[in-house]
Amino acid sequence: MSLNLDKLVDKDFRGKSINEILAAPPSALLGLSPNHDEALAALKIKSVGDLGKWQHAVHAQALVTLAHAEVAETAADA
Template identity: 45%
Template sequence: MASIDLDKVLDKAWADKSLPEILAAPVGALKGVSDRDGELLQQAFGVKTVADLAELKYVRWAQALAALDAAK
């Protein structure tokens, strides 16, 4: 399993939180995602939390396509 540097992907306010807290956090907890971005994701896809974003079928499809490309 790949590791991830939480300091690189989370806003500073979330870097010391537990994984369950991070997954329940609004998507704005991710570095580079603004509150407005979060509002737009909620309007477009019903995404409210980091976990919702991870489960979004379009994200999964894009990841699968990228993995197929990397495997060739």
């Protein structure tokens, strides 16, 4: 199987495998810089993999995924 990840990563990481990208610093992701690497390192996030497994990021992604399924409570339900 082949995936094109070029729109997700910085030009230096185009053509790399998923495992190579996961081991790379967060700045491998398009839009992040070495300054972000420093800030994230303070949170013990030193790789793309660490960022993807970071508890708070996982929780935020779960909320984003579930948001479309939430039904607003109506006055009749209260």
